[in-house]
Amino acid sequence: MRLTSIASGSSGNCIYIGTDNTHLLVDAGISCKRIVSGLSDLAIKPEEVEGILITHEHSDHIQGLGVLSRKYGIPIYATPGTARGILAYSGLGKFDESLVRPIQCGVDFTLGDITIDAFPIPHDANEPCAYVASCGEKRVAVATDIGVYDEEIVRHLSGLDALLLEANHDVKMLQVGSYPYYLKQRILGNRGHLSNENSGRLLSRILHDGFKGVLLGHLSKENNYERLAYETVKMEVTLGDCPYKGDDFPIAVAKRDQPSEIIFV
Ligand SMILES: [Zn+2]
Ligand SMILES: [Zn+2]
Helix, strand or coil, X not given: CEEEEEECCXXXXXXXXXXXXXXXXXXXXXXXXXXXXXXXXXXXXXXXXXXXXXXXXCHHHHCCHHHHHHHHCCCEEECHHHHHHHHHCHHHCCCCHHHXXXXXXXXCEEECXXXXXXXXXXXXCCCCEEEEEEECCEEEEEECCCCCCCHHHHHHCCCCCEXXXXXXXXXXXXXHCCCCHHXXXXXXXXXXXCEHHHHHHHHHHHCCCXXXXXXXXXXXXXXXXXXXXXXXXXXXXXXCXXXXXXXXXXXXXXXXCCCCCCEEC
Protein backbone atom coordinates (compact mmCIF):
# COMPACT_ATOMS: atom_id res chain seq x y z
CA MET A 1 0.00 0.00 0.00
CA ARG A 2 0.93 3.64 -0.39
CA LEU A 3 0.03 6.58 1.83
CA THR A 4 0.79 10.19 0.99
CA SER A 5 -0.55 13.68 1.39
CA ILE A 6 -1.44 15.75 -1.68
CA ALA A 7 -2.03 18.68 0.68
CA SER A 8 -2.46 18.86 4.43
CA GLY A 9 -3.05 21.80 6.74
CA SER A 10 -5.70 24.00 8.23
CA SER A 11 -6.27 25.56 4.79
CA GLY A 12 -6.98 22.35 2.89
CA ASN A 13 -6.62 18.59 3.10
CA CYS A 14 -6.44 15.78 0.57
CA ILE A 15 -4.74 12.48 1.37
CA TYR A 16 -4.10 9.55 -0.97
CA ILE A 17 -4.30 5.88 0.09
CA GLY A 18 -3.96 3.11 -2.45
CA THR A 19 -2.75 -0.23 -3.68
CA ASP A 20 -1.69 -1.22 -7.21
CA ASN A 21 -5.36 -1.77 -8.03
CA THR A 22 -7.41 0.58 -5.87
CA HIS A 23 -6.98 4.31 -5.43
CA LEU A 24 -8.76 6.32 -2.73
CA LEU A 25 -8.72 9.88 -1.50
CA VAL A 26 -9.45 10.97 2.03
CA ASP A 27 -11.04 14.45 1.86
CA ALA A 28 -11.07 16.92 -1.02
CA GLY A 29 -10.39 20.24 0.68
CA ILE A 30 -8.24 21.80 -2.05
CA SER A 31 -9.04 22.74 -5.63
CA CYS A 32 -9.86 20.04 -8.17
CA LYS A 33 -6.89 21.26 -10.21
CA ARG A 34 -4.46 20.66 -7.35
CA ILE A 35 -5.98 17.24 -6.62
CA VAL A 36 -5.63 16.20 -10.27
CA SER A 37 -2.03 17.45 -10.32
CA GLY A 38 -1.23 15.57 -7.08
CA LEU A 39 -2.73 12.39 -8.51
CA SER A 40 -0.76 12.84 -11.71
CA ASP A 41 2.48 12.94 -9.63
CA LEU A 42 1.42 9.48 -8.43
CA ALA A 43 0.73 8.40 -12.03
CA ILE A 44 -3.00 8.10 -11.34
CA LYS A 45 -5.81 9.54 -13.43
CA PRO A 46 -8.77 11.03 -11.52
CA GLU A 47 -11.08 8.59 -13.37
CA GLU A 48 -9.21 5.77 -11.65
CA VAL A 49 -10.08 6.96 -8.14
CA GLU A 50 -12.57 4.52 -6.70
CA GLY A 51 -13.92 6.73 -3.94
CA ILE A 52 -13.45 9.82 -1.80
CA LEU A 53 -13.74 9.20 1.93
CA ILE A 54 -14.82 12.35 3.74
CA THR A 55 -13.90 12.84 7.41
CA HIS A 56 -16.31 15.74 8.07
CA GLU A 57 -18.00 18.67 6.37
CA HIS A 58 -15.65 21.54 7.30
CA SER A 59 -14.58 23.48 4.21
CA ASP A 60 -10.88 22.57 4.54
CA HIS A 61 -12.00 18.97 3.86
CA ILE A 62 -14.64 19.39 1.18
CA GLN A 63 -14.14 22.61 -0.76
CA GLY A 64 -12.83 20.85 -3.88
CA LEU A 65 -15.58 18.25 -3.85
CA GLY A 66 -18.08 20.10 -6.04
CA VAL A 67 -15.85 20.49 -9.10
CA LEU A 68 -14.16 17.12 -8.61
CA SER A 69 -17.44 15.20 -8.48
CA ARG A 70 -19.02 17.16 -11.36
CA LYS A 71 -16.02 16.49 -13.57
CA TYR A 72 -15.28 12.89 -12.71
CA GLY A 73 -18.38 11.51 -10.92
CA ILE A 74 -16.33 9.82 -8.19
CA PRO A 75 -18.45 8.25 -5.40
CA ILE A 76 -18.24 10.02 -2.05
CA TYR A 77 -18.35 8.04 1.20
CA ALA A 78 -19.43 9.81 4.38
CA THR A 79 -21.29 9.19 7.62
CA PRO A 80 -24.95 10.30 7.51
CA GLY A 81 -24.18 13.43 9.56
CA THR A 82 -21.28 14.38 7.31
CA ALA A 83 -23.36 13.64 4.19
CA ARG A 84 -26.01 16.04 5.52
CA GLY A 85 -23.31 18.66 6.13
CA ILE A 86 -21.91 18.23 2.62
CA LEU A 87 -25.32 18.65 0.98
CA ALA A 88 -25.98 21.76 3.10
CA TYR A 89 -22.65 23.39 2.18
CA SER A 90 -23.37 26.18 -0.26
CA GLY A 91 -19.82 26.39 -1.63
CA LEU A 92 -20.10 23.17 -3.63
CA GLY A 93 -22.43 24.46 -6.34
CA LYS A 94 -24.66 22.08 -8.27
CA PHE A 95 -24.09 18.65 -6.89
CA ASP A 96 -25.21 15.15 -7.84
CA GLU A 97 -26.57 13.85 -4.52
CA SER A 98 -26.59 10.26 -5.78
CA LEU A 99 -22.78 10.27 -5.62
CA VAL A 100 -22.93 10.41 -1.81
CA ARG A 101 -22.90 6.92 -0.28
CA PRO A 102 -23.71 6.91 3.44
CA ILE A 103 -21.48 4.73 5.62
CA GLN A 104 -21.69 3.79 9.29
CA CYS A 105 -18.89 3.99 11.82
CA GLY A 106 -18.10 0.47 13.02
CA VAL A 107 -19.38 -1.19 9.84
CA ASP A 108 -16.43 -2.09 7.59
CA PHE A 109 -16.86 -1.74 3.85
CA THR A 110 -14.72 -2.70 0.87
CA LEU A 111 -13.64 -0.73 -2.20
CA GLY A 112 -11.60 -2.80 -4.67
CA ASP A 113 -9.00 -4.62 -2.58
CA ILE A 114 -9.13 -2.16 0.33
CA THR A 115 -11.28 -2.65 3.43
CA ILE A 116 -12.23 0.52 5.28
CA ASP A 117 -12.97 0.97 8.94
CA ALA A 118 -14.47 4.35 9.86
CA PHE A 119 -14.51 5.28 13.54
CA PRO A 120 -15.83 8.35 15.39
CA ILE A 121 -13.55 11.15 16.57
CA PRO A 122 -14.39 14.12 18.83
CA HIS A 123 -14.52 17.29 16.71
CA ASP A 124 -17.03 20.10 16.31
CA ALA A 125 -18.76 18.76 13.19
CA ASN A 126 -21.96 16.73 12.61
CA GLU A 127 -20.53 13.21 12.66
CA PRO A 128 -16.75 13.30 12.12
CA CYS A 129 -14.68 10.16 11.66
CA ALA A 130 -11.20 8.89 10.94
CA TYR A 131 -10.37 6.04 8.55
CA VAL A 132 -8.26 2.90 8.72
CA ALA A 133 -7.67 1.27 5.32
CA SER A 134 -6.35 -2.25 5.06
CA CYS A 135 -5.29 -4.62 2.33
CA GLY A 136 -4.25 -8.11 3.43
CA GLU A 137 -1.98 -7.67 6.43
CA LYS A 138 -1.23 -4.01 5.70
CA ARG A 139 -3.03 -1.21 7.52
CA VAL A 140 -2.73 2.56 7.16
CA ALA A 141 -4.85 5.34 8.64
CA VAL A 142 -5.72 9.01 8.41
CA ALA A 143 -6.59 10.68 11.72
CA THR A 144 -6.94 14.48 11.86
CA ASP A 145 -9.29 16.99 13.50
CA ILE A 146 -9.27 15.24 16.86
CA GLY A 147 -10.06 17.22 20.00
CA VAL A 148 -8.89 14.58 22.45
CA TYR A 149 -7.96 10.95 21.99
CA ASP A 150 -9.37 8.16 24.10
CA GLU A 151 -8.84 4.41 24.44
CA GLU A 152 -11.18 3.68 21.51
CA ILE A 153 -9.07 5.82 19.19
CA VAL A 154 -5.88 4.18 20.47
CA ARG A 155 -7.47 0.79 19.83
CA HIS A 156 -8.43 1.64 16.24
CA LEU A 157 -4.95 3.01 15.48
CA SER A 158 -3.07 0.08 17.03
CA GLY A 159 -1.12 -2.27 14.79
CA LEU A 160 -0.87 0.19 11.88
CA ASP A 161 1.93 0.12 9.32
CA ALA A 162 1.69 3.86 8.66
CA LEU A 163 -0.37 6.83 9.71
CA LEU A 164 -1.14 10.41 8.78
CA LEU A 165 -1.71 12.00 12.18
CA GLU A 166 -2.76 15.50 13.14
CA ALA A 167 -0.18 17.75 14.83
CA ASN A 168 -2.22 20.93 14.65
CA HIS A 169 -0.70 23.49 16.95
CA ASP A 170 1.81 24.40 19.57
CA VAL A 171 -0.22 25.22 22.67
CA LYS A 172 1.98 28.20 23.67
CA MET A 173 1.97 29.71 20.16
CA LEU A 174 -1.80 29.40 20.10
CA GLN A 175 -2.22 30.93 23.55
CA VAL A 176 -0.11 34.01 22.85
CA GLY A 177 -1.13 34.27 19.17
CA SER A 178 -3.55 36.61 17.47
CA TYR A 179 -6.62 34.35 17.31
CA PRO A 180 -9.71 35.66 19.12
CA TYR A 181 -10.42 34.10 22.52
CA TYR A 182 -13.40 32.01 21.36
CA LEU A 183 -11.35 30.47 18.54
CA LYS A 184 -8.46 29.61 20.88
CA GLN A 185 -10.95 27.92 23.22
CA ARG A 186 -12.48 26.05 20.27
CA ILE A 187 -9.14 24.73 19.06
CA LEU A 188 -7.98 23.76 22.57
CA GLY A 189 -11.35 22.22 23.45
CA ASN A 190 -12.36 18.56 23.50
CA ARG A 191 -13.90 18.90 20.04
CA GLY A 192 -11.05 20.94 18.56
CA HIS A 193 -7.63 19.90 17.32
CA LEU A 194 -4.72 17.76 18.49
CA SER A 195 -1.66 19.73 19.71
CA ASN A 196 1.88 18.68 18.82
CA GLU A 197 2.32 17.34 22.36
CA ASN A 198 -0.84 15.24 22.29
CA SER A 199 0.01 14.01 18.82
CA GLY A 200 3.34 12.71 20.18
CA ARG A 201 1.60 11.13 23.17
CA LEU A 202 -0.95 9.38 20.96
CA LEU A 203 1.82 8.18 18.66
CA SER A 204 3.71 6.75 21.67
CA ARG A 205 0.66 4.66 22.48
CA ILE A 206 0.46 2.99 19.06
CA LEU A 207 4.09 2.43 18.07
CA HIS A 208 5.20 -1.16 17.58
CA ASP A 209 8.16 -2.91 15.96
CA GLY A 210 6.44 -3.19 12.55
CA PHE A 211 5.53 0.50 12.30
CA LYS A 212 6.91 2.04 9.08
CA GLY A 213 6.36 5.75 9.57
CA VAL A 214 4.14 8.69 10.36
CA LEU A 215 3.26 11.80 8.40
CA LEU A 216 2.32 14.69 10.68
CA GLY A 217 -0.46 16.71 9.13
CA HIS A 218 -3.14 19.38 9.47
CA LEU A 219 -0.60 21.88 10.85
CA SER A 220 -2.02 25.29 11.71
CA LYS A 221 -0.58 28.06 9.55
CA GLU A 222 -0.66 30.55 12.43
CA ASN A 223 0.14 28.42 15.43
CA ASN A 224 2.72 25.89 14.32
CA TYR A 225 5.62 25.30 11.99
CA GLU A 226 7.11 22.16 10.52
CA ARG A 227 10.30 21.98 12.59
CA LEU A 228 8.42 22.58 15.85
CA ALA A 229 5.81 19.89 15.13
CA TYR A 230 8.55 17.44 14.17
CA GLU A 231 10.77 18.12 17.21
CA THR A 232 7.90 18.15 19.69
CA VAL A 233 6.40 14.87 18.49
CA LYS A 234 9.86 13.27 18.47
CA MET A 235 10.54 14.48 22.00
CA GLU A 236 7.19 13.25 23.32
CA VAL A 237 7.92 9.78 21.92
CA THR A 238 11.41 9.75 23.49
CA LEU A 239 10.21 11.03 26.88
CA GLY A 240 6.95 9.07 26.94
CA ASP A 241 6.70 5.74 28.66
CA CYS A 242 6.92 3.60 25.53
CA PRO A 243 9.96 1.48 24.68
CA TYR A 244 10.81 3.61 21.63
CA LYS A 245 12.73 6.79 20.96
CA GLY A 246 11.79 9.54 18.52
CA ASP A 247 14.53 8.39 16.14
CA ASP A 248 13.35 4.79 15.94
CA PHE A 249 10.74 5.46 13.21
CA PRO A 250 10.58 7.83 10.25
CA ILE A 251 8.62 10.96 11.15
CA ALA A 252 7.87 13.39 8.31
CA VAL A 253 5.74 16.49 8.13
CA ALA A 254 3.13 16.70 5.39
CA LYS A 255 3.34 19.85 3.28
CA ARG A 256 0.58 22.42 3.20
CA ASP A 257 0.88 23.32 -0.48
CA GLN A 258 2.51 20.40 -2.22
CA PRO A 259 2.57 16.60 -2.21
CA SER A 260 4.62 14.98 0.54
CA GLU A 261 6.86 11.96 0.47
CA ILE A 262 5.18 8.61 -0.07
CA ILE A 263 5.17 5.98 2.67
CA PHE A 264 5.22 2.46 1.19
CA VAL A 265 4.08 -0.40 3.39
ZN1 LIG B 1 -12.62 20.34 11.10
ZN1 LIG C 1 -9.73 20.36 9.32
